[in-house]
Amino acid sequence: MTESENTRLSSGNKGKLGELIWNLLFNIILPTLILTKLSGESALGTKMAIVVALAFPIAYGMKDFASNGKINFFSALGIINVSLTGGISLLELDASYIAIKEATIPTLFGLAVLISVRTPYPLINTLIFNELVMKVDKIRQSLKERNNTASFERAMTNANYIVSGSFFLSAILNYGLARYLLTSPPGTEAFNQELGRMTALSYPVIALPSTAVLMLALWYLFHKIHQLTGLELEDIVNT
Numbered sequence: 001m002t003e004s005e006n007t008r009l010s011s012g013n014k015g016k017l018g019e020l021i022w023n024l025l026f027n028i029i030l031p032t033l034i035l036t037k038l039s040g041e042s043a044l045g046t047k048m049a050i051v052v053a054l055a056f057p058i059a060y061g062m063k064d065f066a067s068n069g070k071i072n073f074f075s076a077l078g079i080i081n082v083s084l085t086g087g088i089s090l091l092e093l094d095a096s097y098i099a100i101k102e103a104t105i106p107t108l109f110g111l112a113v114l115i116s117v118r119t120p121y122p123l124i125n126t127l128i129f130n131e132l133v134m135k136v137d138k139i140r141q142s143l144k145e146r147n148n149t150a151s152f153e154r155a156m157t158n159a160n161y162i163v164s165g166s167f168f169l170s171a172i173l174n175y176g177l178a179r180y181l182l183t184s185p186p187g188t189e190a191f192n193q194e195l196g197r198m199t200a201l202s203y204p205v206i207a208l209p210s211t212a213v214l215m216l217a218l219w220y221l222f223h224k225i226h227q228l229t230g231l232e233l234e235d236i237v238n239t
Contacts, residue, residue, distance in 0.1 A: 026060035031199050047090055049192050054086040089195065092187040098195075099178035103171040106210075110167030117160050124159045124221065134236055142229035155224035159217050166213035173206045 031053040034044070044052060088097045116122045129136065143149045181198045184190035225236055 022060070026056045030056045031196065034196070047187070050086055050089045050195075053196070054083070058083065085195075089186055089191070092185075095178070095182035095184075095186060095191070098182060099175050102174035102178045106167045106170040106174060110164040110171065113160055113164035113167065117157055122156065122160050123163060124156055124217070128218070128221065129156065131238075133238060135238060139225060139229055139231065139236060142231055146228065146230070148228040152224070152228050155221065155228070159221045159224075162217035162220060163214060166210045166217070169213055170206055170210040173209065174202075177201060177205055 034049055034053040034056075084101050085098060088101065113123045116126075128134065140149070143152050177198060181194045181201070182191065184194055222233065222236065226232065229236075
């Protein structure tokens with residue numbers, strides 16, 4: 001690898017690390033601190049604390065849109081998500097509505113993945129099994145030579161099912177976490193603190209198990225490709 005390539009790789013890694021840090025800061029850390037530490041009447045108060053806390057992820061999503069010049073699907077989803085949370089909290093609706101909302105979004109994702117299996121564009125095929133990520137022609141040629149094309153299609157369908165399962169797992173964990181933590185009446189300082197704790201715990205409690213299932217889906221897919229084609233990882237993935 002040349003020095004210029006090393007420099008580009010290093011810059012890319014630093015950029016991704018910086019993006020992750022800003023993401024965590026605006027979407028998790030700052031909202032959590034505001035809701036748990038500044039909800040008292042001597043500080044921002046319960047309603048203003050919610051407004052200020054939710055302003056950070058919304059602002060980050062809008063900044064992401066302004067920087068990239070296009071709508072980032074996940075940023076847009078994040079804005080909708082926090083806006084619904086803020087609306088439910090400010091209207092002082094029952095906390096069960098937040099639990100339902102927390103479960104609904106990943107459930108819709110899981111259903112979308114299941115539906116995509118019945119279309120020409122299953123999720124895994126669109127995101128992973130394409131020319132940018134894999135050597136599709138080489139894989140298909142090897143599958144054809146070994147008469148394993150049908151087995152591969154079944155494996156792809158199974159991988160999509162595993163991915164959809166990760167979203168359904170996230171929905172269950174989201175709902176359970178919200179029901180467990182949000183016990184105080186909305187509009188109170190205690191409720192804001194509980195909302196802050198829910199935000200802080202969403203990554204370790206929800207994101208990590210769901211990510212583990214997604215990694216299982218990827219491992220299963222690469223394992224099946226190797227098994228059905230005889231190709232090694234470096235022969236499968238575009239570098």
